[in-house]
Amino acid sequence: MRGTSISVLVILVLFCCKINTEGKGYKEAFNCRELECPKYEVMHSGKQFEVRKYEVSTWMSTPTINSTSYSDAVARGFNMLFAYIQGNNYKSAKIEMTAPVLVDVHPSTGPFCNSTFVVNFYVPQKYQKYPPGSSQLRPAKLPRQKYGIVRRFGGFMNDGNIASEAMALKKSVKGTPWESSFGKSYSVAGYNSPFEYDNRVNEVIFWSNN
Template sequence: MEKKTWKLMVAICVTVYLVPSINAIESPHYSVIHSESDFEIRIYKKSTWMSAPVNHLSFHQATKLGFHRLFQYIQGANLNFSRIPMTKPVLTSIVPGAGPLHSSSYVVRFYLPVKFQATPPLPLPELNLKPVSWPSHCVAVRKFSGFAGDSNVVTEAEKLATILGRSQWANLTSSDNKIAYSIAQYNSPFRIFNRVNEVWVNVEGSESDNCMSSGMATY
């Protein structure tokens, strides 16, 4: 039964991502503060996400299991019986630890549409989901193509760390150790070509100082 449910979920997600719609798929709002060929610094506006914690050694399996619960939530498994439109990206945050993927657990996140930002429908308790409000914050972002999976997410995150180490944001990744980095996935699982993924790392700074701490050199 679980296998059939997962296949149905994938099929619906494929339809949402690939079939043109009058209403565009919503994404969190941000401004680009700094851009280079291989990374950029963004300021993400205040936003609310529904979060699914997952204890698993596999990034791929954790994302699959977490999104399965989130999918049930947006299909009506909430106290309002509300159906919530799909958004993007699906964000999997890696929590630091000693596991083989440099992690011990994950949090899979779903960005809530503007209509539900202020008052998210409460999920059914058995789904173990939690709405989380993020303040405006700075994020370093690096894009990569293909499928995000156990074989490449650590490597892609290390590439971003190396790039930041040569930039004016060296040593300014966020001191919040609850999240090591996040992987944002924008496409349906059935899309083969021109896939878009991103590595996100929080950096110190705020919107008022354009994500730059005092004393940083500027271009």
């Protein structure tokens, strides 16, 4: 009888441990220990993706950039963002770097057509209510949808692995309540500078109101 009680206790402990570990989601991106990052709540955590509910916050966004290359578009957009945080704004304010840099991607419909991109900078809490204005950037409230469906990957982002990771995310949600919410457009989040080689964290995100 005693042995049966011990076995039941062990099963209960293991079951509780499983409950406590599920739903925690991805670990915090390494750079978010030092840089300000947007806040969110993990609503669902799976093996290959998680669903987040972000707090709506202020970002500074570039104009739409037309390009056949993600790398080209991000380089152009990041130059605008970097100038902005270095003081090229109406208050001449030096603004702390944050993470991630969020890029909205609207893929082209043909092999020789431009895709469109918007590069977004998360505004630090100090400037959330009143971000310094800019002639190149505009403030935006993001996200526009309620939920972000996220897949994380490492390395340096490029046109090839972004597309493949987006397809992998679509595949991983088949048969789930979020399958029907996927559209053609998505975002990618990069948490590292181009000069960091270790602990690189990238995410591809599809947005949904469902």
